[in-house]
Every structure is written in C-alpha cells, then in structure tokens.
Amino acid sequence: MSRDQILAKVRAAISDATPQLQRRAAAEARVAKPSRSAPPLQRVSRPTQELIEVFKYELGRQSANVIEAQGSIPQSIAAYLQEAALPPTLRCGSDSRLTRLQWRDAPTLALQHGPAAAQDGIGLSHAFCGIAETGxxxxxxxxxxxxxxxxxxxxxxxxxxxxxxxxxxxxxxVRLRHLLGERRMPRTLNLISGPSRTADIGGKIVIGAHGPRRLCVVIDNTN
Incomplete structure (x- = not known):
C-alpha cells in the first residue's frame, strides 16, 4: 500500500469520526486557552525558599556549580573564574539584564558582545527561568x-x-505564554540541565562532547 493510500485511509477515518469544523473548533479553543497537561509534582509544590533548594540540589546532582549572589553579580563571576583558574574574558549577547550590571565592580573581567565563536572559552547568558523539578x-x-x-x-x-x-x-x-502573548515565539527554547555529556561510545560518560564542560549557575537574589 502506498503512502498516499495510507494517508487517504487515515483522513477518511478521522473525517468519519469527527466533522472537520468540529475538529477545527476544538483545536482553536485549545490554542486560545491552553490547559496544563499535568499537575505539579508534590516535591516541587513548595514555598519559594524550599523551591530554590530543590533547584540547587538538582543542579548539583548534574555536576553544575551554583552561586547565590547576594551582592555584585560581576564580583561573584570573577571569584568563580579565579577559583576555577579560568581566563577572565566572557562573551555575552545584548540582554539588558546583563549589560546594565555594574561590571566596573570586577575590573579584572573583560566583557565582549555578540554570538560566540570557536575561540571563545566562556559564554555568559541570562535564563528566561529556572525549573526546580529537574534543575x-x-x-x-x-x-x-x-x-x-x-x-x-x-x-x-x-x-x-x-x-x-x-x-x-x-x-x-505558562510564563512564556504570559510574556509573549500573541507575539512570535522565539526560534528555539533551550533546556539546559548541566554540562554537556554523552555515553554514546562504549557506554562511558564523556563530559563536553557536544557542548560546555562546565556549567555555572548564578542565582540573582537581588530582586
């Protein structure tokens, strides 16, 4: 049986079961008012401080470094890089939440702007949000x-x-829909849960095979 024949049978079965106008109305209603597909897990239905602790714990389980910045974020970043013996040059985009930070508080840091290139060793981003259930x-x-x-x-x-x-x-x-509303969604939503790792070859975990070897998460406690 050809592909066209198979698809024709599927269309016929669908159209017999539910009229097209009814299916369209149902789809439009769901888009207009999205519903949650699952209730939140009990272990992350907690007060804010406990939620932060779950987030930090899950990140730590995945070999990420976590810093809670009580004051200057640039100083926290500079201290992390110094402790890890990493160069003080960072590449970041145009996010105003980063560019308006008081970078003069950390004069050892050199901040460059634009997309990363192969020679860039350290990338700096600002997350849309953090998800506690999986860090x-x-x-x-x-x-x-x-x-x-x-x-x-x-x-x-x-x-x-x-x-x-x-x-x-x-x-x-829900936050993403609330933020953007009817506007165009971003081209991609990247979900990052730790340094890059793979076990494709020989079943052995290799860090940094497809991305960063190190992930440092700075929690901004100033807001």
Missing part, C-alpha cells in the same frame, strides 16, 4: 542571548533571577 535552565534564543553561547564555549555561565525559578515545566510554559 533545568530555560533560555530563549535571540540576539539578547545567542544560542551559540550555550554550546560553543567550554564554560557556560548562566544568570537566573530568584523570582524566575518555577516549580515545573508546565509553569515555565
């Missing part, structure tokens, strides 16, 4: 936070506001 960062693509920053540099530093850490993936999607 995941959600990053939106665009000139504010170029996707290349997530994958090319050996070290990826991501700033996330404490107030932007949510319990579940469903909460993140």
């Amino acid at each position: 995941t960062l959600a990053l939106l693509s665009g000139p504010e936070n170029p996707v290349t920053l997530c994958f090319l540099p050996d070290t990826h530093i991501v700033v996330v506001r404490r107030s932007d850490i949510v319990a579940s993936y469903e909460d993140a999607y």
Whole structure:
C-alpha cells in the first residue's frame, strides 16, 4: 500500500469520526486557552525558599556549580573564574539584564558582545527561568542571548533571577505564554540541565562532547 493510500485511509477515518469544523473548533479553543497537561509534582509544590533548594540540589546532582549572589553579580563571576583558574574574558549577547550590571565592580573581567565563536572559552547568558523539578535552565534564543553561547564555549555561565525559578515545566510554559502573548515565539527554547555529556561510545560518560564542560549557575537574589 502506498503512502498516499495510507494517508487517504487515515483522513477518511478521522473525517468519519469527527466533522472537520468540529475538529477545527476544538483545536482553536485549545490554542486560545491552553490547559496544563499535568499537575505539579508534590516535591516541587513548595514555598519559594524550599523551591530554590530543590533547584540547587538538582543542579548539583548534574555536576553544575551554583552561586547565590547576594551582592555584585560581576564580583561573584570573577571569584568563580579565579577559583576555577579560568581566563577572565566572557562573551555575552545584548540582554539588558546583563549589560546594565555594574561590571566596573570586577575590573579584572573583560566583557565582549555578540554570538560566540570557536575561540571563545566562556559564554555568559541570562535564563528566561529556572525549573526546580529537574534543575533545568530555560533560555530563549535571540540576539539578547545567542544560542551559540550555550554550546560553543567550554564554560557556560548562566544568570537566573530568584523570582524566575518555577516549580515545573508546565509553569515555565505558562510564563512564556504570559510574556509573549500573541507575539512570535522565539526560534528555539533551550533546556539546559548541566554540562554537556554523552555515553554514546562504549557506554562511558564523556563530559563536553557536544557542548560546555562546565556549567555555572548564578542565582540573582537581588530582586
């Protein structure tokens, strides 16, 4: 049986079961008022401080470094790079939440702007939100936070506001719809849960095979 014949049978079965106008109305209603596909997990349905602790714990389980910045974020980043013996040159996009930070507080840092190139060792991004249930960062693509920053540099530093850490993936999607409304969605939504790793070859975990070897998450506690 050819592909066209198979698809014709599927269309016939669907049209027999539900009239096309009814199916269209149902689809439009769901788009107009999206529903949660699942309730939040009990372990992440918690007060904010406990939610932050779950987020940090899950990130730590996945070999990420976590810094809670009580004051200057640039100083926190500079201290992390110095402790890790990493160069003080960072590449970031045009996100105003990063560019308006007081970088003069950390004079040793050199900040460069634009998409990452192969020679860039450290990328700096700002997350749209953090997801506590799996210790995941959600990053939106665009000139504010170029996707290349997530994958090319050996070290990826991501700033996330404490107030932007949510319990579940469903909460993140609700926030995204609320933020953008009817506007065009970003080209990609990257979900990052630790340094890049793979066990494709010989079943052995290899860090940094498809992206950064190190992930440092800076929780901005100033808001």
